[in-house]
Amino acid sequence: MFRYYLKLGLFSIRKNPMLSFLMVAAIAVGIGACMTIVNVDYVMSGNPIPHRSDLLYHVQVDSWDTNDAYQEPDLPPEQLTYQDGNALWQANAARRQTLSYKATRVVQPGTQGERPFRALTRSTTGDFFAMFDTPFIYGGGWDRSADLNEEYVVVIDREVNDRVFGGADSVGESLVLNGKAYSVTGVIDTWEPLPKYYDVNNGPFDESEDVYIPFSVSIANEIDSSGNTSCWKPSEGGWDGRLASECIWVQLWVELQGENEKLDYLAFLEGYVESQKAVGRFGRPMNNRINDVMEWMEYQEVVAEDVNVLLGIAIMFLVVCLLNTISLLLAKVARRSGDISLRRALGASRRAVFAQYIVEAGMIGAVGGIFGVGMTWLGLQGIRGLYGELDFIARLVAMDWPIIIMAVGLAIISALAAALYPTWRACRVHPASQLKAL
Amino acid sequence: MLSMRDVSKIYRTDTIETHALRKFSLSVDEGEFVSVTGPSGSGKTTFLNIAGLLEESTSGIYELDGRDVSGLNDAERSRLRNEKIGFIFQSFNLIPELDVFDNVDVPLRYRSFDAAERKKRIDRVLDIVGLASRNKHLPSQLSGGQQQRVAIARALAGEPRFLLADEPTGNLDSHMADSVMELLTEINTQGTTIIMVTHEPALADRARRNIHVLDGQVSNGDSDIHLASQTA
Numbered sequence: 001m002f003r004y005y006l007k008l009g010l011f012s013i014r015k016n017p018m019l020s021f022l023m024v025a026a027i028a029v030g031i032g033a034c035m036t037i038v039n040v041d042y043v044m045s046g047n048p049i050p051h052r053s054d055l056l057y058h059v060q061v062d063s064w065d066t067n068d069a070y071q072e073p074d075l076p077p078e079q080l081t082y083q084d085g086n087a088l089w090q091a092n093a094a095r096r097q098t099l100s101y102k103a104t105r106v107v108q109p110g111t112q113g114e115r116p117f118r119a120l121t122r123s124t125t126g127d128f129f130a131m132f133d134t135p136f137i138y139g140g141g142w143d144r145s146a147d148l149n150e151e152y153v154v155v156i157d158r159e160v161n162d163r164v165f166g167g168a169d170s171v172g173e174s175l176v177l178n179g180k181a182y183s184v185t186g187v188i189d190t191w192e193p194l195p196k197y198y199d200v201n202n203g204p205f206d207e208s209e210d211v212y213i214p215f216s217v218s219i220a221n222e223i224d225s226s227g228n229t230s231c232w233k234p235s236e237g238g239w240d241g242r243l244a245s246e247c248i249w250v251q252l253w254v255e256l257q258g259e260n261e262k263l264d265y266l267a268f269l270e271g272y273v274e275s276q277k278a279v280g281r282f283g284r285p286m287n288n289r290i291n292d293v294m295e296w297m298e299y300q301e302v303v304a305e306d307v308n309v310l311l312g313i314a315i316m317f318l319v320v321c322l323l324n325t326i327s328l329l330l331a332k333v334a335r336r337s338g339d340i341s342l343r344r345a346l347g348a349s350r351r352a353v354f355a356q357y358i359v360e361a362g363m364i365g366a367v368g369g370i371f372g373v374g375m376t377w378l379g380l381q382g383i384r385g386l387y388g389e390l391d392f393i394a395r396l397v398a399m400d401w402p403i404i405i406m407a408v409g410l411a412i413i414s415a416l417a418a419a420l421y422p423t424w425r426a427c428r429v430h431p432a433s434q435l436k437a438l
Numbered sequence: 439m440l441s442m443r444d445v446s447k448i449y450r451t452d453t454i455e456t457h458a459l460r461k462f463s464l465s466v467d468e469g470e471f472v473s474v475t476g477p478s479g480s481g482k483t484t485f486l487n488i489a490g491l492l493e494e495s496t497s498g499i500y501e502l503d504g505r506d507v508s509g510l511n512d513a514e515r516s517r518l519r520n521e522k523i524g525f526i527f528q529s530f531n532l533i534p535e536l537d538v539f540d541n542v543d544v545p546l547r548y549r550s551f552d553a554a555e556r557k558k559r560i561d562r563v564l565d566i567v568g569l570a571s572r573n574k575h576l577p578s579q580l581s582g583g584q585q586q587r588v589a590i591a592r593a594l595a596g597e598p599r600f601l602l603a604d605e606p607t608g609n610l611d612s613h614m615a616d617s618v619m620e621l622l623t624e625i626n627t628q629g630t631t632i633i634m635v636t637h638e639p640a641l642a643d644r645a646r647r648n649i650h651v652l653d654g655q656v657s658n659g660d661s662d663i664h665l666a667s668q669t670a
Binding site for chain 2: 004
């Protein structure tokens with residue numbers, strides 16, 4: 001019977017092209033508006049590393065001003081001071097740990113004619129690559145000894161490799177950054193985690209870095225952070241003063257497996273803070289936190305509040321479109337009461353009539369969903385047009401298959417929901433009511 | 439086969455109560471061709487709707503093939519309508535966007551027949567009504583008489599126990615009306631019971647038995663009328 005109902009649905013759509021078009025248009029516009037915002041929300045709130053997100057923890061300790069919380073209500077700072085970050089990393093208390101900060105370097109290509117260019121740089125430690133599962137096309141990262149020995153090694157991304165080494169396997173080649181030669185240990189394929197979870201403090205939708213160098217080398221070369229830095233008291237002058245200051249500018253992530261490791265690490269943090277209290281630091285109450293990737297995204301409110309408001313408005317808009325669809329379906333049922341009455345007279349039960357009209361509504365929903373995908377694409381292009389100058393917008397307006405499937409699915413479900421009342425009305429058409437009038 | 443005893447039908451609105459049938463009693467035997475006549479508003483169509491399970495009576499007993507159908511739910515009534523009753527309407531009531539084959543197919547679709555069985559039945563009934571070669575035509579491509587023949591084929595396709603015809607020649611000219619009546623007579627001689635509502639005495643006379651309805655009751659009392667109250 002399903003195929004029969006599909007055939008009848010097709011006939012009905014052909015018979016009432018204007019009504020059918022209006023219903024498809026109402027659903028498409030509603031779905032387009034809704035899915036445009038859902039897409040942005042989905043990209044913002046997606047899990048950027050689903051297979052490891054519950055193993056990776058961002059570390060916070062409260063080194064802030066004794067008399068004034070970093071952020072109410074009594075939240076610890078989002079980043080660490082150099083001295084705390086370095087001490088926690090040196091302690092090696094987790095399976096893996098990576099300390100990092102955002103920087104900028106100038107790449108000086110060896111090839112003639114190629115001009116130096118600025119490269120987004122991450123000063124980090126060797127575990128970064130294994131913890132965040134960076135995809136290498138050549139080679140790999142560096143090990144802890146390279147960090148400890150301040151080795152001049154570098155990992156570059158595909159783009160830099162293409163530009164400087166013509167896309168060849170550059171492992172072992174030398175790359176000059178600000179006049180210093182680094183040995184390439186690996187080349188990362190295109191890798192754009194979204195959100196950029198490992199450094200949401202400096203733009204959760206920013207591009208990932210072009211170049212990765214050892215944290216220890218950066219410190220030794222006095223490479224300053226180009227990311228956010230916050231201080232609650234003045235620091236001594238010079239680089240040493242910066243390193244000894246209470247300014248927060250580095251991020252520490254650790255890898256922990258299971259509840260026991262988590263508890264052990266929290267105990268370790270507590271011990272560390274106690275030791276710092278003993279030397280006159282950490283005047284605030286104990287307030288250490290570790291959050292896994294998704295907890296950290298939520299903590300940092302990566303999905304902006306106004307996006308949630310927009311999402312609510314978009315859903316309301318979809319509801320309005322569906323109300324229009326309901327009234328159009330009611331008009332269609334009224335027009336076809338003769339057909340319904342005849343089918344009922346010829347033996348169609350209410351259930352059969354219900355099935356026929358629900359299938360037809362599903363067809364309209366599916367077509368509306370397909371057009372809705374197009375409307376979503378247009379909506380996203382509109383956002384890109386409005387805010388195209390912002391780099392991260394281009395990354396928010398990309399559609400993927402789950403969103404397309406979701407759009408069509410939502411359209412079908414919406415159409416079926418909208419069809420419930422009109423279909424119920426269709427079922428109530430009396431078999432004898434229209435036969436004389438036909 | 440069909441027996442109504444003291445069947446009443448009252449239509450009610452907030453202010454008006456209309457008695458369409460008043461203690462209507464009638465029985466029809468297998469193989470009969472009964473014509474039902476009466477003035478407009480006398481209750482002919484209401485009788486036909488109740489007989490065809492399109493409407494429920496307000497009171498009284500209606501037995502179809504010996505089964506009291508008064509208390510059946512919608513699904514059971516729909517199934518009985520589909521299996522036991524064929525309808526022929528004055529205005530044919532074909533579905534305009536479906537071709538002849540698909541129009542005849544409509545009642546069979548609600549019967550769980552496979553495609554081969556449906557095709558066999560459709561071909562057979564279209565052959566009976568003489569439209570086998572027009573099965574891909576749309577109703578709009580047929581004359582009124584041909585459209586009514588399609589409607590008759592549709593009514594016959596389910597091999598019902600009886601046909602209910604409401605003014606089956608009302609929209610046809612006399613030549614076509616005659617042709618349709620001949621077809622109905624032939625169908626009746628092959629064993630299908632027919633109950634036909636008509637305004638025209640000439641057509642009513644072609645039935646084996648005629649009942650006259652007035653004010654919601656059977657008004658003629660000759661011996662051919664099998665009033666259930668008389669036979670009970």
